[in-house]
Amino acid sequence: xAQGTTNLVHKDTGDGTIVIFxxxxxxxxxxxxxxxxxxxxxxxxxxxxxxxxINDQIDYKAYLTKGVWSTTLIVPNVGNMGKxxxxxxxxxxxVLEPHTIGSLVIxxxxxxxxxxxxxxxxxxxxxxxYGGYSYFYSQFIVxxxxx
Amino acid sequence: xxxxxxxxxxxxxxxxxxxxxxxxxxxxxxxxxxxxxxxxQAFYGSYNxxxxxQNDQIDYKVYLDVGxxxxxxxxxxxxxxxxxxxxxDGGSVxxxxxxxxxxxxxxxxxxxxAITTAGLKTISMKAASRHxxxxxxxxxxxxxxxxxxx
Numbered sequence: 001x002a003q004g005t006t007n008l009v010h011k012d013t014g015d016g017t018i019v020i021f022x023x024x025x026x027x028x029x030x031x032x033x034x035x036x037x038x039x040x041x042x043x044x045x046x047x048x049x050x051x052x053x054i055n056d057q058i059d060y061k062a063y064l065t066k067g068v069w070s071t072t073l074i075v076p077n078v079g080n081m082g083k084x085x086x087x088x089x090x091x092x093x094x095v096l097e098p099h100t101i102g103s104l105v106i107x108x109x110x111x112x113x114x115x116x117x118x119x120x121x122x123x124x125x126x127x128x129x130y131g132g133y134s135y136f137y138s139q140f141i142v143x144x145x146x147x
Numbered sequence: 148x149x150x151x152x153x154x155x156x157x158x159x160x161x162x163x164x165x166x167x168x169x170x171x172x173x174x175x176x177x178x179x180x181x182x183x184x185x186x187x188q189a190f191y192g193s194y195n196x197x198x199x200x201q202n203d204q205i206d207y208k209v210y211l212d213v214g215x216x217x218x219x220x221x222x223x224x225x226x227x228x229x230x231x232x233x234x235x236d237g238g239s240v241x242x243x244x245x246x247x248x249x250x251x252x253x254x255x256x257x258x259x260x261a262i263t264t265a266g267l268k269t270i271s272m273k274a275a276s277r278h279x280x281x282x283x284x285x286x287x288x289x290x291x292x293x294x295x296x297x
Contacts, residue, residue, distance in 0.1 A: 063163025
């Protein structure tokens with residue numbers, strides 16, 4: 001862990017990169033979320049909402065320092081992922097709509113602005129996307145402090 | 148370690164979400180622990196005690212703040228699995244039974260783990276006991292998480 005250096009009086013704690021296993025959720029607000037094991041994908045599978053329904057939601061707890069963060073997903077190379085809202089403490093921060101996933105690493109287009117250092121809830125809320133699907137797939141969730 | 152909250156300094160440490168790959172142990176207290184590849188398991192395998200003996204134990208170091216935590220272990224249940232006793236600094240904080248009549252991938256968790264003093268902790272998984280129908284003493288892990296809930 002390191003201290004923040006954004007200014008002379010602002011000291012904070014915590015790492016600048018936090019990796020979350022997708023099954024280590026704090027709560028499932030809606031939907032059925034399961035692990036799928038398949039040798040067809042990197043890491044031999046993924047975690048996803050098998051219910052494939054609008055408003056499926058999964059929540060994670062993370063201790064985040066005040067600042068600007070980016071959110072990246074490691075995902076299986078599938079083409080039916082829906083639209084996904086990224087929520088910080090119930091407020092939408094960014095929306096990802098990968099019509100087709102051409103890469104195993106995809107990032108939410110907008111930064112995550114964390115207003116206060118502390119324990120926060122990070123949620124992924126599913127909406128219908130391209131092709132009528134509401135699936136959300138992930139293998140790792142990565143939070144990176146940008147500044 | 149100090150943190151900044153509002154207009155004054157406070158002391159606060161540790162992350163609220165820690166992910167451990169199971170081979171990143173700090174010590175092996177007992178047993179032989181190895182990676183075993185398997186197409187039937189998430190992450191294409193798991194770390195396990197190939198020694199298959201009662202009281203096999205593996206330890207990890209994590210820095211935790213005061214709070215309430217949940218532990219999760221991604222594993223594959225089977226007839227040969229032990230009950231995992233989770234220790235923090237040598238004291239039991241809960242158990243998870245990894246026995247199942249048929250093998251399948253599962254996430255086993257222990258919630259409500261109270262950390263009353265901040266600092267560097269030793270987290271251990273120990274094969275101290277087993278289900279009455281279990282036949283062996285294996286602990287399997289493909290990924291470990293500790294996350295703070297309060």
